[in-house]
Amino acid sequence: MTSLLGRVPRPRTAAGKVAGLVGAAVGVAAAGLAAGVATERVLVRRYKADPTDRYADEVFGQQRYDESFRMELPDGTDLHVEVVEPTRSGAGRPTVVLVHGFCLDMGTFHFQRKLLAQRGEHRVVAYDQPGHGRSGKLESGEYDLTALGHALRRVIDRTTPEGPLVLVGHSMGGMTIMAFAELYPEMFGDRVVGTVLMATSGGLLAETKLVAPALLGRVGPPVLYMVNTTTRYGGTIIDKARRSTSNVAWLLTRRYGFGTPKPSPALVSYVEEMNSRTSADTVTRYLRTLATHARYPALAALAGTPVLVVAGEKDMITPVTHSEEIVRRLPHAEFVRIPDSGHVVMLEHADEVNAALTDFLERL
Secondary structure (H helix, E strand, O other), rough: OOEEEEEOOOOHHHHHHHHHHHHHHHHHHHHHHHHHHHHHHHHHHHHHOOOOOOOOOOOOOOOOEEEEEEEOOOOEEEEEEEEEEOOOOOOOOOOEEEEEOOOOOOHHHHHHHHHHHHHOOOOOOEOOOOOOOOOOOOOOOOOOOHHHHHHHHHHHHHOOOOOOOOEEEOHHHHHHHHHHHOOOOOHEOOOOOEEEEEEEOOOHHHHHOOHHHHHHHHHHHHHHHHHHHHHHHHHHHHHHHHHHHHHHHHHHHHHHHHHOOOHHHHHHHHHHHHHHHHOOHHHHHHHHHHHHOOOOHHHHHHHOOOOOEEEOOOOOOOOHHHHHHHOOOOOOEEEEEOOOOOOOHHHOOOHHHHHHHHHHHHHH
16 A cells, blocks of 8 residues: 555665666766856867967878788677888888777877888788777677787788787787787797887776776676666667767866876877777777786786887876886886876877887887
């Protein structure tokens, strides 16, 4: 029988409480976003009008290549791959393989690829990781770093079945290389003659306060399941919402992706565009594998070959302490710390990163 005061409320389950908290948080965020839209639009307009932007006329997203193709992985996912052949005598010089990070694509290495093409001494292989850029996405299941390590091996077997290699990985790309090292340690020394790890981690993600995987790793599988289910059935709606709040996304990219007080507006826009092209479904299906990444033992495979570690001192995604821990375990590694740089260090401070990369390749 219904009480005059209304129905007697049912006890809330743990899942119900979590759903309520998430719903409340989304509601508060939505209200805050709606209230600040006008202000954010003004801020973005002001930042983008910077007359000192050195990259205002830079053409991003377009690089010369000699071969472009799609290759299919065993699970049916297709990868977009590009190869740049050397224009000078490159006999004996290693092929450079570029492995990008989470929510980005091969364009992350815009300036490094441009430099290598101009020098013309190295063959370059670049590809978009599954679910990113022009590569296909998984039809079911979750993404896994181990699978990304296998995918890197397949790219190498297809494009460079023999000869020396230098692997260059940024963020999740560095983690992919660690997964590759865990799976194929025999490749290092014989085939892989050098490794470059930029703004990445060997397994300290639990210490990163601003990375969603670390947060979800602490609250546990039920929330991961709920988030994954939500995006699988409502991913299109979420993606539309992301696009409708592009000013917010631009400001967040500027704040958390860069370290200098006044980053190039053109660079911020470029990174934000790469982020926005990564679907909400892809983002959430990568969360578990990033949250559980722990591959410090795999670094042992790199102990006998040259290693370059690059980190931005103001990186808020994978703080410099992550790189310091890698160097502690690989004391022979060269460590380049770049002041006033955030997570996309190779874009934000391209000149310094290119100088370090050039020196590293010359010493090889």
